Amino acid sequence: MKVITSKSVNKRKVIENADIPTIVDGQVLIKVHNAGINHIDLTQAQNFKKIDEKILGVEISGEIVASKSDKVEVGQRVAALLDQGGYAEYVATSADRIIPIPDNINYRQGASIPESYLTAYQALFNIGNLQSNQSVLIHAGASGVGVAAIQLARAIANAKIITTSSSSKTKICINNGADNAIDYKTQDFAEEVANLTNTQGVNLILDFIGASYFQQNIDSLVIDGKLVLIGNLGGNEVKKVDLLQLMIKRLSITGTLLSSRSDVYKADLIAKFNQNTAEAFKDKSLTPSFNKVFQMEDVKLAYDYIKSGQNIGKVLLEME
Numbered sequence: 001m002k003v004i005t006s007k008s009v010n011k012r013k014v015i016e017n018a019d020i021p022t023i024v025d026g027q028v029l030i031k032v033h034n035a036g037i038n039h040i041d042l043t044q045a046q047n048f049k050k051i052d053e054k055i056l057g058v059e060i061s062g063e064i065v066a067s068k069s070d071k072v073e074v075g076q077r078v079a080a081l082l083d084q085g086g087y088a089e090y091v092a093t094s095a096d097r098i099i100p101i102p103d104n105i106n107y108r109q110g111a112s113i114p115e116s117y118l119t120a121y122q123a124l125f126n127i128g129n130l131q132s133n134q135s136v137l138i139h140a141g142a143s144g145v146g147v148a149a150i151q152l153a154r155a156i157a158n159a160k161i162i163t164t165s166s167s168s169k170t171k172i173c174i175n176n177g178a179d180n181a182i183d184y185k186t187q188d189f190a191e192e193v194a195n196l197t198n199t200q201g202v203n204l205i206l207d208f209i210g211a212s213y214f215q216q217n218i219d220s221l222v223i224d225g226k227l228v229l230i231g232n233l234g235g236n237e238v239k240k241v242d243l244l245q246l247m248i249k250r251l252s253i254t255g256t257l258l259s260s261r262s263d264v265y266k267a268d269l270i271a272k273f274n275q276n277t278a279e280a281f282k283d284k285s286l287t288p289s290f291n292k293v294f295q296m297e298d299v300k301l302a303y304d305y306i307k308s309g310q311n312i313g314k315v316l317l318e319m320e
Contacts, residue, residue, distance in 0.1 A: 002319075003055045004087035004299055006048040014299055018055070021085075021092035028095050029066040030078065034111035034293070035059065035086040035317045037302055040259055045303070057086020058259065061101060061110035062319075069095035077101040081114040081266060087299070089319055096267035099274060102282045112144070112288040112314040119258050120149035121273050123206050123228045125156070127254050134203040135160040137193060137220060139213065141178060142169035144314050145230065147289070149206055150176045155285035156276060162196055164189050169312065176287075190216040201225060211235035218242075221251055229255040290314040 003018045023029050036059040044056060061079045064072055072078065072095050079099040085091045101110040124130045136153050140146045141163025153159040154177035162180045163173040170181035182192045193202060201222040207213055212234030217227050246253070261269075280286040291313035294302040302315055 001089035005053050005055050006044045007053045009045045009299055015297055020090045023068050023092045025068050026094055027068055027092050028064050028072055030062040030091050031065045032060045032062040032089055032091055032319045033107035034061045036111045037315045038115050042303055055085045055088050058082050059114035060086040061107040071095040072098055079110040079113045108290050108316055109288040111316050112290045116144040116148040118273055119145050120152050122269055123230055124152055127228050128204040128226050130157045130204050132157050136204045137162045137202045138206045139164045140208040141165045141173035147176050150178050151286050155280040190219045193220040209234035211238045214238045224250050226252045290316050293318050
């Protein structure tokens with residue numbers, strides 16, 4: 001079968017040949033239709049000399065062609081969250097990593113689900129414990145994870161949703177279910193949140209930015225509010241932190257990465273996600289989307305496209 005590895009992606013000929021994986025008990029073999037491209041793939045490709053060679057790709061969509069699990073059936077259309085191996089014509093994975101794809105969602109949409117929606121789901125509900133009719137501030141609301149978080153917060157919790165983005169992307173946030181979209185370039189989001197919540201603040205913040213937003217995030221939370229850190233685009237180090245403010249407001253701050261979680265955690269997360277989102281995907285309350293599709297042999301062009309910042313949403317590889 002054709003594969004792309006952390007080493008081959010840096011060569012002139014990016015596609016290599018490998019044996020089709022053999023499955024063991026509890027696993028399924030998937031014929032891959034599409035693979036999502038994520039920043040972890042770019043990082044592994046860039047640092048290929050420092051890591052063992054591996055087949056890239058952590059999320060895919062496709063059809064089950066062999067199964068040694070009673071949880072899924074041959075012929076079933078699925079998406080899957082992987083540890084590696086997605087840039088291939090076939091992949092073997094545990095049945096616990098499977099997300100069923102309903103008939104109204106195509107393979108390209110399906111490949112856009114695992115990383116973005118599971119990252120958003122765990123931040124909102126596993127960590128953030130967002131409850132019905134609470135409020136949430138979602139930074140980078142037009143990003144892949146941001147859009148997924150907006151849709152999930154609306155479909156599952158019917159939350160009051162405030163987002164930040166650039167002015168050119170605020171419409172994306174509103175169209176996906178946000179109540180308010182703040183232009184972070186021209187508006188102070190902490191002041192806007194105070195105005196929108198009658199000075200109370202929000203119950204939960206999902207933050208991809210990090211250090212440069214830290215104090216405004218603290219100012220924007222209610223008493224007993226939660227800040228979940230998912231990214232560090234604005235830096236890692238906060239120079240001054242008023243611990244008394246955190247204590248007085250009884251705030252919780254949690255950092256998280258999905259990729260480093262254990263197999264047990266990921267299996268449990270996917271099981272909860274499948275149970276709580278199946279109907280929302282079917283009735284289109286959750287509508288996964290993608291930005292652009294590249295052929296497998298054009299993976300370098302896809303990487304350049306992402307690095308240049310042209311994408312708004314998920315970029316995919318076509319494996320067929």
